[in-house]
Amino acid sequence: MIRDITIGQYYSGSSVIHRMDARMKIVLTLAYIVSIFICRNFISLGVMALFVAVTALFSRVPVKMLLKSLKPVLIIVLFTAVLNIFYTTGGSTLVEWRFIKITSKGVFSAIFMSIRIIALIVCSSLLTYTTTPTVLTGAIESLLSPLKIFHIKVNTFAMMLTLALRFVPTLIEEIDRIMNAQKARGADLESGGLISRAKALVPILIPLFISSFRRAYDLAFAMECRCYTGGDNRTSMKKMKLAGRDFGALIFYLIMLAGIIVVNRLFPAVI
Amino acid sequence: MDETIIEFNNVSFTYEAEENNPEKPAVKNVNLKINRGEFIAVLGHNGSGKSTLAKLTNAILVPDEGKVTVAGMDTSDESKVYDIRRKVGMVFQNPDNQIVSTIVEDDVAFGPENLGIPPEEIRRRVDEALKCVEMYDFRLYEPHRLSGGQKQRVAIAGILAMRTDCIVLDESTAMLDPRGRKEVMDTIRRLNREHGITVVFITHFMDEAVEADRVVVMNDSRIFMDGTPYEVFADIKKIKKIGLDVPQAAELANELRESGISIPENILTSEECVQAVLEVVNADNRG
Known part of the structure; x- marks a missing residue:
């Protein structure tokens, strides 16, 4: 079961979204997250939600997978909705019973907030569904490269990210092995209260840390043998290149953003 | 070269x-x-x-x-x-x-x-x-x-x-x-x-x-x-003295040789060993 894990949650495909430059995808995702907080009424929010739905359609990522990425945040969505229903007041009163008072504005803002969070999560999962972790790291490196003028070692940072990703499955396998070894010696990992279970983790974490240090040491040797110096004169096999579709996406997005600002002005705000 | x-x-x-x-x-x-x-x-x-x-x-x-x-x-x-x-x-x-x-x-x-x-x-x-x-x-x-x-x-x-x-x-x-x-x-x-x-x-x-x-x-x-x-593994005793093994085929050939069966000296792989043993067996059958 552990052997099957994929790093990140990449869904392989060759859709137009998959082929977009990862840097543009990151920039647009960030822009989307910012602009979804600009929305003030249901029309602008609807346009934003439609945008992410159309993007999802283009990416050919199955709806089931997108729903899966929503599962962990479901509680947050519900929590926010409930809070908004009870604590936002205004408009006409719908229900009033003892200290509970539900107003139309409360219901609207609950729906509004839920759509906002869901769109946000779907958009950012689309980024990770359509981009491999390696490409993502490369894109982050490229986007951060202006920081070089402040003498920040961007490529060293990117290398650290890559290595961290690379060792996730290795360390999971290792934990599995250590847990089995400790269980075979009679370690009890599953029963007892929170504290005794936390204590039971110590004999797993200590060997894990020791072996990680050993791995790090070996890896450093291996990297040095392959002439890694951490210097700036490294080249890269895969060059990222902005294509027509990336500029197309950007222009489309900017037009939509302008539309949203106009809609915000013209129509009354819900929240 | x-x-x-x-x-x-x-x-x-x-x-x-x-x-x-x-x-x-x-x-x-x-x-x-x-x-x-x-x-x-x-x-x-x-x-x-x-x-x-x-x-x-x-x-x-x-x-x-x-x-x-x-x-x-x-x-x-x-x-x-x-x-x-x-x-x-x-x-x-x-x-x-x-x-x-x-x-x-x-x-x-x-x-x-x-x-x-x-x-x-x-x-x-x-x-x-x-x-x-x-x-x-x-x-x-x-x-x-x-x-x-x-x-x-x-x-x-x-x-x-x-x-x-x-x-x-x-x-x-x-x-x-x-x-x-x-x-x-x-x-x-x-x-x-x-x-x-x-x-x-x-x-x-x-x-x-x-x-x-x-x-x-x-x-x-x-x-x-x-x-x-061939040179190194020819001297099985010398290798064993320092606690190393010899290839299994070489060891078998050596033991056969020591028990009086005529097997050539330069045997290292199992194929060579099989060949040599077969030759001995065939010679026996004929004789």
Whole structure:
């Protein structure tokens, strides 16, 4: 079961979204997250939600997978909705019973907030569904490269990210092995209260840390043998290149953003 | 072809003393010449200094006494370290601890990228290296989905893509299952024969050492024997005295010989052994 894990949650495909430059995808995702907080009424929010739905359609990522990425945040969505229903007041009163008072504005803002969070999560999962972790790291490196003028070692940072990703499955396998070894010696990992279970983790974490240090040491040797110096004169096999579709996406997005600002002005705000 | 690529000249090396490890030379007065295109196996049990010998070849370690030269470059010259590592690549024991990237082809590209080679050239080298070790079909795999033998072949491809002249394998088969060991052995033998790459193969499996052109046996930090497999394994008693095994076929042949059956001396592989035994049996039947 552990052997099957994929790093990140990449869904392989060759859709137009998959082929977009990862840097543009990151920039647009960030822009989307910012602009979804600009929305003030249901029309602008609807346009934003439609945008992410159309993007999802283009990416050919199955709806089931997108729903899966929503599962962990479901509680947050519900929590926010409930809070908004009870604590936002205004408009006409719908229900009033003892200290509970539900107003139309409360219901609207609950729906509004839920759509906002869901769109946000779907958009950012689309980024990770359509981009491999390696490409993502490369894109982050490229986007951060202006920081070089402040003498920040961007490529060293990117290398650290890559290595961290690379060792996730290795360390999971290792934990599995250590847990089995400790269980075979009679370690009890599953029963007892929170504290005794936390204590039971110590004999797993200590060997894990020791072996990680050993791995790090070996890896450093291996990297040095392959002439890694951490210097700036490294080249890269895969060059990222902005294509027509990336500029197309950007222009489309900017037009939509302008539309949203106009809609915000013209129509009354819900929240 | 008798050009020397790596030369050890009276080399000694001692690790710094640690708590429960008193200072003791790991390698002592070693003289060794490795010729271009050779396939050398270095044998020895744990602590015999064979891994230290490997690390001295590409300037991970620098000798305390004596001199190691790689293609004429002194490994103690710090300005030459990366030129030396471009000549001599190294594959380590644990396949997991030497793969740096999350995708096979990116990992093979790591070395050439470090050398600052242009992208198109890297692409060409990576494809070529992966085909060479027969891992081209796996180029988009994640390394953790590969078997141990496949990971080691990827590591070998990573060295090949740097166009090194010599590959040092530091017990690279020790953690593999028999199938993985065979994959790696077949790969490096092919690289040696077809591409003329010098191979220094450090191992404690006798049956692997038999396949080399030359066997160097290390014992107690020194070179104990140096010769062709036939020369080295001819003296079974001498090998056993230092606590090493001999190839099973050689041992069987030796015991048969000692119990009075006429079997030729130079038997190392099981095929040769089968052949010799069959000849004896057939001769008996006829007589």
